[in-house]
Amino acid sequence: MGASDGYVVGTTKVVDHGPNSDRWNLVIVGDGYRLSELNQYHTDVQSFLTTFRTTAPFNELFCGINVHRVDVVSNESGADIPACAGGTPVAVNSYFDATFCSNFAGSPMERLLTIDSGLATTVATTQVPERHQVLCIVNSSKYGGAGGAVATCSTHGSAAQIAIHEIGHSAFGLADEYGGNGSGTPAGEPSEPNVTRNTNRNTNKWRTLIAPTTPMPSACDGSCASSTCVAPASAPAAGAVGTYEGGIYANCNTYRPLPDCYMRTLGTPFCPVCAGVIRQTLQPFLPTETINLLTPSINFFNVPAGMGGIGVTTQRAIVWEVRTCRQLTFQIINGPSGGFGVPAGTSVSVTADPTVPLAKARLWLSYTSTNPGDLANGQVTVRCNQTGQTWLINISANTIARPRAAVALVLDRSGSMNEDAGDAVSKVQKLREAANTFISLMPPNDGIGIVRFNDTAQRLMEIQEAGVAPSGPGRTTALNHIMGADLNPGGNTSIGDGVVKGKQMLDDGQASAATPYDVTAEVVLTDGMWNQPPSLNDVGGSLTATSYAVGLGLPSNISVGALTSLCQGNNGYLLVTGAITPDQSMRLSKYFVQILAGVTNAQIAADPAGMLDGHAEHRIPFWINEADYGMDVILLSPFPYGIELRLEAPDGTIIDAGTGANSRFVLSNYVSYYRCALPVLPANGDGSHAGLWHALLRIGTPNPDRGWSWREHYAQAQSTHLQRQLPYELVVHSYSSLTFDGRLTQKSFEVGATAKLTAIVHEYDVPRTRYVDSWAEVVRPDGSHDTILLTPTAEHFEADYSLLQNGLYRFRLRARGQTTEGTPFEREKTLTAVAVPGGDQWSPDEPKIDQLCEWLRCLRKSGALDGPLAERFKAMGIDLHTLLACMADRCRQPGLAPREPQRQHDAITSLSAGQMKSLVRWVAAELDKRPD
Amino acid sequence: MSSRYDSEERQTSPSRNSIRLTFRVADGEVALVSKERLRMITPPSVGERPEIGTNGGYWVELRNGQDEVIFHRVLTAPLLHSVELFAPDGTIERAFGESAESRFEVLIPDRDDGRSIALIGESLTPSKSSRKKAAETRELAQFSLVDDEKESE
Structure with a gap:
């Protein structure tokens, strides 16, 4: 047994408070740990350190201490346990020969756990020459330990106390404060600082800690006849430092500072004298405060x-x-x-x-x-x-004054906007609903302007203040443009010209405004790829406004790369809707509402959806906290007139359209909302501000007083087509000093690219990651779901997500936590990512590679490539099937599964005339490369 | 108070260079086994200075060329071979016995004026380190620090 029974692996500085030359260095070695048990050793070291650094006064001195953990592998696990206390003897080949029942003065002592301290000292010195103290932790749960140059303890839950007591001796020169029969008690005044024979309050070595009212001596042992101690007339106050008889192995005529102390009984706090010695000893090692x-x-x-x-x-x-x-x-x-x-x-x-x-x-x-x-x-x-x-x-x-924003809506009216968005509603109608919602929600002092584009762009409406909802003059003018013939579809797609016109409109609006706007933003909606100059790449650099874009439809049909670059370069982002489905018919409107939140610096606190049925009332909870100073509770619905919307404050007070005070209810064709300052009821500030609110929704009852348009809407709600079911989306915006910003960046749009997610939470401009969780709920192109946690860093949360499928990804980025005052909060933001074959390589002069692949599949499935065509190619020296196989290789990528024939047809028919011509020219060019 | 102690400086700033001395006690003799210079802070000595003839126990004195004490370090009875016995309820007792040999280390400041080291105590012979009546403390050994080479057995 010994150094041949294992080996030293190496040393890790597990507590690093600075250079070893400047700190007090504790070196911990282990014995009886096999290689497979080193993780347990690491845990045992941490367990000891937890005890050590939470023991006063080390808790206030720990930053002056470095701790070095030396990993030592022993051939066998545990320690020798000779049969001194009965039982079966255990012999273990360990590196430092740890042994219970160590012999002393001819007798085995069961709990005396010793090691080869010379070897341990040598190992520790080799690893950390600047060591001040060495401790050995032995891999045994049996209680035991020992002192000396190397303190030793087992892994028993209380054994760490042994080590701390022994360190009191070896590192700080403290004497034992327990008594005995006097064997080993030095004659004369002990040289250690915490024991004495001197009870004179004027000359006692710890006299500065003795209160004038504390009797000296303070207590006598009373068990020995030879004692000269005179018991005090009255007991000292509890915890008073004095002279208490008994210490340094004698019950009589030696004294300690307090009745008990770590140097007398394990686990008892160090007395003030011992604690003071420890502080003074470690003081030079502390970093400068x-x-x-x-x-x-x-x-x-x-x-x-x-x-x-x-x-x-x-x-x-x-x-x-x-x-x-x-x-x-x-x-x-x-x-x-x-x-x-x-x-x-x-x-x-x-x-x-x-x-x-x-x-x-x-x-x-x-x-x-x-x-x-x-x-x-x-x-x-x-x-x-x-x-x-x-x-x-x-x-x-x-x-x-509250910041005002000017927004230019840049809207696509190309021919494809007549197509079905996916839910039997045309894209242009979807656009009208979404733009209507956006305009209805705008704050009254914000400015709105409209640009439309197809082959070229036109400025329909110059920037004008929206005015009071619902019928301010700017708002009304904008709505008339949206709902009228100005957006009727036809022609090609010049997004770039639309963006340029939008910028010019904003610049002119700023110049002519009596008070300049604080924020300017462009919101671009398009359902396709730009195919008329100028290119998006050419116009992006000139923008100064925050730029948002919404792609309505499939990502393969949208200039995803160019729009993303345009928006990310101007502090905004692109959202892509994908095909609109009947159960997500309000998606475009929701995207516009989210963009409005970004423009007005509102936070999205809740975003649930549902279906109202019959007379059942839906109670939708949402949290408002003390950092929120305003809120919008927004209801999107095909028929908001048919839904009764009320709010329930945290104290149960109901707020409805007639409440007034700091709330205002607005009702329009596609949206209704409450806009509130907080607290909503100033006379009841505590009950109508921070806390759990509820939005109360139910299908409304007929009310003739609400006017003709209301009756029409309600009649539609009651139609057999809808069977008294109304879908809704509820969105809560808060105006707040607790902000959330979610971002998604992509450097590539190819399948297999990585989407980088970042979430930033600030409370009063201070980054928050403690007591906050952030995650993303993902919907993949195939409809499957995923959830990923974002990892907290010092100031934000982040995660990477691989886009392994072809198509559109939706990320609902969320954060939930508590404010510094303990109020729950929630925040969220929806972002989209796209991955398609050839996503980084699309040029307006060539169809995208996935369209080629769809075309190829269609040709192969339809049988158009068989028969005489193949013979004709063969006569020209081209093996058509081989040619097509090469193309198929290019298309054979993860996630690029064939789609339904219906969508293949869409893929083919979605090629513009120009793109079809290009495709034919490309095939012809490939054929021309072959010799006749 | 002996005059040799008047020179012991109360250091306001710690020594950033130390000497680790290793001693071996056996057969009534003490030897300085090794002397290692290290760039590390010397822990200060806390508490009142012990004095020969007044205080019991053991300590080490660092002396200058005039044999004045410039630093001391109290030792926890290295020459009294003993072990502490711990009970799970926290109580402790110490058992004493004879030992043929013991080793101990002392960390002292590496000072330019340090010339010698003296071991002060009651006895170098464990059997005479009496469990019943301790002898008066005296200088048990002195070693020169002038030689920079490490002393080894």
Whole structure:
């Protein structure tokens, strides 16, 4: 047994607080662990470290300590257990020869667990020359341990205490404080700092810790006749440091500082004398404590005025970066003046993580906006209680009008917009519904303009303020263009010209606006690929507005790559609908509503769908938190007039169209909504703001007073075609200081590409990943579902997803968590990704490769390639079947399964005349390459 | 108070260079087995300075050229061979016995003015390190630190 019974694998610095030359180095070796048990050894080391670093005073000194774990493999597992306590003796070949029942003075001691300490010291020194203490953990659950140059303990749950006691001796020079018969007790005053024979309060070695009211001696043992201890008249106060008889192996005439201590009984807290010795010993190893104020002033810059006259309350933090081993408390001692608030209290305590001594302390201030143009100034003074440092922080704030956005809708009216979108409704009708919804939801002070395009583009409506919903003048004008003949389909597709006209319209709208808009955005809708100049690549660089695009239809028919590049280069994104199905008939409208949220900086807090049936009421829950200052509860439906929509506040109060106060109900042809400032009921602020809300939906009852158009809609709802069933989509937008931004980026659109997902949550501009989860619910092209978790980093969440199927992917990116005040919140965003063969290579002069593949399959299935055609090719020296086989190889890719004949037909007929000609020319060119 | 202790500096900043001394005690003799210089912080000695003839136990003194004590380190009875026995309920007792040999290490600051090291204690012979009546502390051995070569057995 010995060094031949194993080998040293290597050393890992499991706690790294800095260079070994600057820190107190604890080296841990293991014995009795086979190679297959090293993971268990690692766990056992962590278990010891947890006990060690949570034992005072090491908990406040841990950042001065490095811990090095030496992996040692033993041939056999465990430790020797000779039969000193009965039972079957166990002999183990371990590297350090760990042994229970070690012999001492001729007698075996059952719980005396010893090792070859010389070998352990040699190994530890070789691995970490700067070691201050060596500990050996033995792979045995039997209770035991030992001291000396190398402290030893087993893996028994309480054995770590043995090691800590022994470290008290070897590393800190502390004496034992338990008594005995005096054997081994030194004559004279012990040289150790925690035991004494001196009960004179003026000369006692720990006199500075003894209160004047503590009797000296403080307690006598009473068990030995030779004691000179005089018992005090009254007992000392509990926990009072004094002189208590008994210590360093003698019950009499030696004294310890407290009745009990770790150096007397395992697991008992170290007495103040011993703790002080440990602190003083480790003090030189601690990193320098630093406190850096990162925010010398606080500025609430451009806080928007509220909704409905209620100010927006936002928060900013005074931030210190601290490097410390102890708890530091930052306390406001004066202020804040100027009307600023302290939403999270007037003090904050911070303790650095035991493994990373760097932390941030945040004291929060709040400001509530008032009227546009108002300014506020104040000051606050903060002190660190432990160091006495103080800081005077200047605070300033200003209120601005709520940001206004100007939006140019750039709408496709090419001939293909007459086609069925997929649910027996034409694409142009879908567009009208979605645009109608968008315009109906726009805030009254935002601007709207419309561009249409087919072969060329025209500016239908210049940027004009929408006006009050539902019938403000700009809103009405826009709706008339949308619902009228201006968008009747015909012609080709010049998306680029539409984008250019949209940009020019926005520029002109800004120039002519009495007050410039804060945000400008273009929203492009198209169902196809651009086939008329200018190209999208040529126009993208000139844009300054945020650019969004919606592709209506199959991704293979849309300029996905070019539109994605256009949008991502201008802080926006592309959404592709895919074929619209009857159960997702409002998808295009939802996409427009989501884009509107992006334009107006609203957060999507809920997005459920359902089907109202009969008289049953649907109660749809959604969370509103204290960082939200406004909300829109939006109902999309083919017949919103037929649905009664109400809100239930967290305290149960019902809010309906007639409530007023800070809520307003708007009803239009395709959408109804409540637009609310929070709290909705100022007289009941707590009950109508943060908490769990419900949207209450049911099919409405006839109400003749609601006018002709309502009766028409309701009659349709009651028709046998719908059988009193109404589909709906409920979307909740919140205007909030708790923001969520989801992004999807693709560098390639080929099958097999990777979609990179990112989710960013901010609360009062501070990144949030703690107490927040983020995930994505995926619908693949084949309709199957997947869910992936996004991994938190320091400031956001991320994940990669492989696009292995051909077609359109939908990602519902979500986040759920708690605000810093503990209120639940939810946020989400829908994004799409596309992967198609040849997705990176499409040119308007050539049909896409997947279209060629579909054409090939159609030809082969239909039998058009058989017979005389093959003979004619053969006469020209071309083996047609071989040629087609080569083409089939190109098409034979994962996910590129043949589609239904109906879709093949669509694929063929979806080729434009120009593309068909190109295809024929290409085949002919291939044939021409062959010699006659 | 002996004058040799007047020179012991209360270090306000720790020594960043140390010497690890390894001693062997056997047959009534103590030997300095090795002397290793390391770039590591020397833990300070905490507590009152022990004095020969006043304090019991064992300690090491680092002395300068004038034989003044410039650093000390209290030792936890390396020459009294003993073991601690631990019970699961947390109680501890120490058993004493004789030992033919023991080794111990001491970490001292590597100072330019350090010239010698002295081991102070009661006895080099375990049987005389009495369990019943301890002898007065005295200088048991002294070693020069001037030779930089590592001393080995």
